[in-house]
Amino acid sequence: MTLQGWEAIRDEVKRRIRVRVWVPGDVIPSEADLAQEFGCARGTINRALADLAGAGLLERRRRAGTRVALLPIRHARFAIPVIRAEIEARGQLARHQLLACDTLPAPVPVAARMGRALEGHLIYIETLHLADGQPFAHEARWLNPAVLPDPMPDFARLSVNEWLVANVAFSTGDIAFAAEAAGSRVAQVLGVAVGAPLFITERLTRGQEAAITFVRLSHVPGYRIQTAL
Amino acid sequence: MTLQGWEAIRDEVKRRIRVRVWVPGDVIPSEADLAQEFGCARGTINRALADLAGAGLLERRRRAGTRVALLPIRHARFAIPVIRAEIEARGQLARHQLLACDTLPAPVPVAARMGRALEGHLIYIETLHLADGQPFAHEARWLNPAVLPDPMPDFARLSVNEWLVANVAFSTGDIAFAAEAAGSRVAQVLGVAVGAPLFITERLTRGQEAAITFVRLSHVPGYRIQTAL
DNA sequence: GAATGCAATATGTCTATACATATCCGGAAC
DNA sequence: GTTCCGGATATGTATAGACATATTGCATTC
Numbered sequence: 001m002t003l004q005g006w007e008a009i010r011d012e013v014k015r016r017i018r019v020r021v022w023v024p025g026d027v028i029p030s031e032a033d034l035a036q037e038f039g040c041a042r043g044t045i046n047r048a049l050a051d052l053a054g055a056g057l058l059e060r061r062r063r064a065g066t067r068v069a070l071l072p073i074r075h076a077r078f079a080i081p082v083i084r085a086e087i088e089a090r091g092q093l094a095r096h097q098l099l100a101c102d103t104l105p106a107p108v109p110v111a112a113r114m115g116r117a118l119e120g121h122l123i124y125i126e127t128l129h130l131a132d133g134q135p136f137a138h139e140a141r142w143l144n145p146a147v148l149p150d151p152m153p154d155f156a157r158l159s160v161n162e163w164l165v166a167n168v169a170f171s172t173g174d175i176a177f178a179a180e181a182a183g184s185r186v187a188q189v190l191g192v193a194v195g196a197p198l199f200i201t202e203r204l205t206r207g208q209e210a211a212i213t214f215v216r217l218s219h220v221p222g223y224r225i226q227t228a229l
Numbered sequence: 230m231t232l233q234g235w236e237a238i239r240d241e242v243k244r245r246i247r248v249r250v251w252v253p254g255d256v257i258p259s260e261a262d263l264a265q266e267f268g269c270a271r272g273t274i275n276r277a278l279a280d281l282a283g284a285g286l287l288e289r290r291r292r293a294g295t296r297v298a299l300l301p302i303r304h305a306r307f308a309i310p311v312i313r314a315e316i317e318a319r320g321q322l323a324r325h326q327l328l329a330c331d332t333l334p335a336p337v338p339v340a341a342r343m344g345r346a347l348e349g350h351l352i353y354i355e356t357l358h359l360a361d362g363q364p365f366a367h368e369a370r371w372l373n374p375a376v377l378p379d380p381m382p383d384f385a386r387l388s389v390n391e392w393l394v395a396n397v398a399f400s401t402g403d404i405a406f407a408a409e410a411a412g413s414r415v416a417q418v419l420g421v422a423v424g425a426p427l428f429i430t431e432r433l434t435r436g437q438e439a440a441i442t443f444v445r446l447s448h449v450p451g452y453r454i455q456t457a458l
Numbered sequence: 459g460a461a462t463g464c465a466a467t468a469t470g471t472c473t474a475t476a477c478a479t480a481t482c483c484g485g486a487a488c
Numbered sequence: 489g490t491t492c493c494g495g496a497t498a499t500g501t502a503t504a505g506a507c508a509t510a511t512t513g514c515a516t517t518c
Binding site: 030031032042043046049050060061062063064065066 | 466467468469470471
């Protein structure tokens with residue numbers, strides 16, 4: 001068989017795994033053998049198999065060969081959109097209201113996440129995001145004041161997120177999802193009952209040295225995130 | 230400068246983006262120029278840049294060149310472990326109890342997800358997963374009977390998941406996360422109050438033609454998933 | 459029989475070269 | 489000025505060859 005392109009080879013290998021020509025746990029033929037079978041260079045086979053290994057479908061070890069993974073699905077990739085884009089992608093009108101913007105001492109759990117160097121005061125910004133005028137998510141954000149210029153940008157107009165993306169060097173971060181009961185404050189803002197189950201997204205963004213910002217998003221009941229495996 | 234290995238080159242490019250040598254929106258030097266600067270072949274540069282493009286840090290187009298992405302973080306990759314592995318990774322003892330195993334007509338929302346061809350009866354399996362003897366998650370699973378052999382495997386001993394992985398050809402699927410209030414049944418099984426906020430994972434697995442299984446996991450309050458960006 | 463070391467092997471990576479392909483830009487035609 | 493076309497250019501991909509590296513399994517030694 002002659003296939004053209006490493007993607008065609010990848011798909012053929014994927015197909016053989018799906019229809020169980022090669023069963024989970026099996027060692028599949030070596031790159032050299034497959035190169036001969038498919039009539040291409042070994043490098044092309046390597047590209048295809050390396051891609052499938054990255055996707056978790058294959059496990060490869062030097063000398064030991066390539067085998068079909070026993071637990072093929074181990075990773076899911078989620079898009080993490082900016083809220084505005086997420087709302088607009090649903091065909092709704094995105095708006096936001098600035099509920100608060102203060103300089104406050106960091107609450108203990110926030111300080112713990114952002115690092116001890118920031119035990120002093122942080123800028124606290126609270127925003128309500130609306131989709132077609134209906135509450136969509138409540139955003140509580142703590143900002144490291146060191147990253148802001150002295151006349152603070154007008155966050156009532158430009159969203160903090162959009163300003164940060166354009167103006168601050170990003171290095172790493174992490175994100176977490178959880179389910180929590182609505183507290184009285186958030187419940188009131190979102191217009192739901194106290195104790196309603198909310199989908200929570202927490203995101204920490206770190207710069208080269210210190211934390212830049214910590215965001216906690218509380219989504220209205222019914223919100224869900226979904227992705228194809 | 231001479232760097233060895235495409236990963237070193239990738240890291241150097243990443244560094245330059247982080248410290249804003251190259252700013253979001255900038256076009257960076259061509260592969261040929263970088264190859265000369267780093268003292269390597271163009272193919273090696275291509276590997277490094279293609280990797281960063283896959284991670285969403287760069288945007289590449291033929292002839293137009295390579296530019297630093299304007300919204301660098303757009304995807305998060307989560308590990309989706311088998312529950313047993315997830316519990317054991319915490320250093321806890323994984324156990325499970327089979328709560329129910331029946332043949333039932335599919336509830337409407339489940340039938341809608343799994344496809345109309347399965348409007349008949351499905352196998353329903355309910356499992357409680359325990360970590361160190363404490364409730365960890367409630368699993369409700371609907372199985373397409375067509376994928377099971379006639380004397381049904383003994384799911385009290387082998388978990389359904391483990392049996393499926395080893396015996397059924399997998400093709401695609403999707404996964405969703407949500408927050409929901411505990412119903413009376415799940416609340417009782419997990420030992421929490423009715424209405425407690427639960428983190429829900431729903432997974433649909435499709436075979437080549439029909440849906441294979443739909444799983445709904447209700448995690449105890451406090452459960453969260455987290456990943457580095 | 460057990461321990462050790464060496465050779466065989468499969469993957470990982472790099473190189474140099476070549477051609478394919480998309481796209482930008484400038485020049486020609488109107 | 490506008491439109492259209494072709495050349496230049498950057499990336500995408502393929503090739504053969506080479507060496508690196510991890511690991512297996514056999515053979516030798518004790």
